[in-house]
Amino acid sequence: MKREGRGGPTAASPPERSNDVDSFSADLECRNLIKRFGSFTAVDDVSFAIPKGSFFSILGPSGCGKTTLLRMMAGFARPDAGDILIKGASVLDTPPNRRPVNLVFQHLALFPMMTVAENIAYGLRRRGTPRADIARAVADVLGRVGLPDAGPKQIDQLSGGQKQRIAIARAMVLDPAVLLLDEPLGALDLKLREHMKIELKQLQHEFGTTFVYITHDQSEAMMMSDRVAVMNAGRFEQVGTPEELYFRPQTAFVAGFVGDANKLRAKVIAADGTGCKLATDQGLTLAAGLPRKGVAEVGGMFDIFIRPESIAVGTAAQDSTNRLEAVIEDVLFNGAQSRILARLPGGDVIEALLPQSGEAEPLRRGVSVALGLGPGSVVSFAATGA
Amino acid sequence: MREGKLVFWLLFAPFAAWIALLIVIPHIDMLILSLREKVAPRVYETGFRNYADFAASWVYPWTLLRTVVFSIIATVLTFIIGFPVAYYIAKIAQGRTKAALFMLCLLPFWVSEIVRVFGWMLLLRETGLISNALQGLGITSGPVEFLYNDAAILIGLVYTSMLFMIVPLISTIDGMDDALVEAGYDLGGNGWTVLTRIVIPYAMPGIIAGSIVVFMLALGNYLTPTLLGGKSGQWFTAQIYSQFITRFNWELGSAFGFILLATSSALVWLLLRLSGQSLSNTLGR
Amino acid sequence: MRKLLGTVLTSAAFALVGTAGSAETLRLLTWGGYAPESVISAFKAETGIDVEVTLSNNEDMISKLRATGGAGFDLAQPSQDRILGPQQEFGIYKPLDLSQIDQSQFIGDLYDASVAATTVDGAAYGVAHIWGVSGFAVDRSVAGDIKTYADLCSADYAGKISMRTKRIALLGFAFAAGEDPFAAYSDPAKYEEIITAAATAMGECKANVKAYWSGADDLLAMMRSGEVVAAEAWDATGFKLNAEDAKWNFVAPSTGALGWIDTFTIPAKGENDAAAYKWINFVMRPDVAAQIVNQAGSFSASKGSDELVDPALRAAYQEAFPPEVISNIKWFPPIPAGLEDIEGRLLDQIAAQ
Helix, strand or coil, rough: CCCCCCCCCCCCCCCCCHHCCCCCCCCEEEEEEEEEEEEEEEEEEEEEEEEEEEEEECCCCCCCCCHHHHHHHHHCCCCCEEEEEEEEHHHHHHHCHCEEEEECCCEEECCCCCCHHHHHHHHHHHHCCCCCHHHHHHHHHHHHCCCCCCCCEHHHHHCHHHHHHHHHHHCCCCCEEEEECCCCCCCCCCCHHHHHHHHHHHHHHHHHEEEEEECHHHHHHHHHEEEEECCCCCEEEECCCHHHHHHCCCCCCHHHHHCEEEEEEEEEEECCCCCCCEECCCEEEEEEEECCCCCCCCCCEEEEEEEHCCCCCCCCHHHCEEEEEEEEEEEEEEEEEEEEEEEECCCCCEECCCCCHHHHHHCCCCEEEEEEEEEECCCEEEECCC | CCHHHHHHHHHHHHHHHHHHHHHHHHHHHHHHHHHHEECCCCCCEECCHHHHHHHHHHHHHHHHHHHHHHHHHHHHHHHHHHHHHHHHHHHHHHHHHHHHHHHHHHHHHHHCHHHHHHHHHHHHHCCCCCHHHHHHHHCCCCCCCCCCCCCHHHHHHHHHHHHHHHHHHHHHCCCCCCCHHHHHHHHHCCHHHHHHHHHHHHHHHHHHHHHHHHHHHHCCHHHHHHCCCCCCCCCCHHHHHHHHHHHCCCHHHHHHHHHHHHHHHHHHCCCCCCCCCHHHCCCCC | CHHHHHHHHHHHHHHHHHHHHHHCCEEEEEEECCCCCCHHHHHHHCCCCCCEEEEHHHHHHHHHHHCCCCCCCEECCCEHHCCCCHHHHCCEECCCCHHHHHHHCCCHHHHHHHHHHHHCCCCEECEEEEEEEEEEEEEEEHHHCCCHHHCCCHHHCCCEECCCCHHHHHHHHHHHCCCCCCHHHHHHHHHHHHHHHHHEEEEEEEHHHHHCCHHHHHHHHHHHHCCCCCEEHHHHHHHHHHHHHHCCEEEECCCCEEEEEEEEEEEEECHHHHHHHHHHHHHHHHHHHHHHHHHHEEEEEECHHHHHCHHHHHHHHHCCCCCHHHHEEEECCCCCCCHHHHHHHHHHHHHCC
């Protein structure tokens, strides 16, 4: 799926650190947030700023602290240290019902005893908006989420996708400075989820509001976001555009977590100022660029990541720096995403994307095939805890 | 297929027998009895005189009205006291505390109703614990009588029915996603609006189920109002008892019984109507 | 589950065998204190008959027997005035075979009076057992002057008296007003007039009442705590309090105490008449009767039994019943059917007002 019309003020500029966005143009800024539960630190010194009108995702595995971070932004949890600013003003002492932030809950939390219109009107009523204005605002927002006739329906009459849109409408009708979304697509089935990814992105464009999106699903984060923060063990590993994360991961965690990768462990056997040569225990030798992290000294252990889609298969492998002869272990057919599992002479097994040409036809189990890798495709990080 | 039928009948038969023997047949018998007019010893006619007798004197309709009004007050009080308790047990208490609190609600039911009522009599009477404590603390100069009045009836009824309000409330509130409350705050509600717009409407099936049970229990209670109530604290069930047992007037007693049944059915129907609930989604859950 | 079912079935079977198998049982429907454990075991030792006691009161006895058409018990003990009406209306008793009863053990007057009062169509249905009166239980240290229902209703004792919403209080008020409701039993119109006036007086007295009592234990608790200083009561209640502290005793109304006699009757579907007659003759022996009197607190129709009762009880009795009080006792005549409906309506009104 191709992302079109991606934009946003920061998409073009690739800032290395999120703090570069100054507080005045940021809708939401967190400074050195820390949250502990007993001896466990759930959020560990996290700082970032989100520019106005952008779609910002926090991506991480479950238990990484992203939900705690979100709850602090919404006001349901209080940080032990640090500050949260919305439009430049600290909101630490503002209770959730008065923060200009709204939350779309993981299971949406639509009120089952109210109709769709009543759900949407709930927040406006609390503000004391005149009745006529409420009716107009509800009709307007229902139109914008594409469900103009849903007002009198009961919540249980809606489909999963419709509920999703109503949950967003219910929050957006209050015109928040920031909309927080807590894995709202998690409960949907695969097809609908794919569809809703596009729809969410379009809705964000439509409203022009800053979205902060929490997810453990990298494809959601990559596809929708202007910028993504990859979170692990309470810390931000890297903040950047999806392209940066994909092409230039700064840590081994990001390289492994964002996109697919074959992960191998290798030792430096030769190095100069422009590149190095690495060897796995099984005897596979690869020429690579300089490591992303750590200095390539002979004998140093490195984790190397090779994306399946960066491996040339068959005739395309001819001119590659690293040319490997492999035997196909298995073919995993999945249309455009089909892959082969190939065993290298030393015994390492790697995954490679099946070429989208007739050349793929004779590739089947037990057939020998040539694989090629450019030095740029071998991304390495100094191994930790080796 | 035939075996399935057999199993069905084996399972259904005890239930049907129970319904027929203990509910339907006695009620039919009562209905016939209530339509029997006593003319002379062992001479009877059929007619509505017993029902007319009910309406002829102010005593019986007044007692019925009093009973209904006090049962409603007792139900409302039980809800007001029981709701925070149920909410605490369902949403705030965790693990062992939760189980312990639930047991605590159950505790009064380990003794019979009459013991519970005597307990209250010991506390409330003029020479009882509360009166003595007040005198001891110098708050009052003389003994104070808390027993034998309508407030004592209400205390007894609320105490006796509390569990029946709390259990359905806990089961509905327990099923509520905490996110609903958070969403209520997040969208700008305060504690009061979250309570009245979200928690209470959500718990409505439980509230109605609890209210129906508590109301019926209060309306049909005999011991508590009789023992705790004052000299004017007549309860309608005491009238029925007195017609059956003291006056040997089973005919009028049966008529009273049917009038009570009709009244409570009508009130429950009204409650369901007003709250927009149905029997199946409240008591049938 | 199966084990449980097995246990239930076995115990049910044992229960059945238990009832059918034991030689003989007398099912007695009576008042508290009328069948002390010592008397029951002595009776069993002598005759081999087990006595199964169910405690009750007048209304409850009649209701129980009415519900079964007179089955379930072999001997019952309603008051003599409550036999005629229910028998006419519900037919719950069977005629007594007086030849089976040892008349020599009875005080002649009481025996004759009870037989006369319970005779329907020439057949006698009851003979006297225990008699007593209704009057006042009084704390004489603070309410020594209470002699009539009018005294009970005086402003001096506001909130400190008690009574029952039963026919005895109504009749007491009627006598206090100088009427004779018993004489009017045969004239329903006259009776209704008398008793309506009595109900008005009783209703006016309601302000004085702390709480209407319904069981003797209620009344005892209120009197002991001093919350109530005088109450309409049975003589036995007064004697019981007297045994605890002499400041309390039974006081007969100056307009006449209301006298009742509890009888022996045999329910219409009683299954062991022989045992019933054996029991009657056994408990009317003076020594056995005295044991019952000590327990019940009321006196027996057994000749010579009062010589054998507890001296303290006899002293209280003698203090409460000088000869002029005894001679002024108004014995309850049999209630004609229908009168109780009138009283019931009036009592309901008093309770509700």
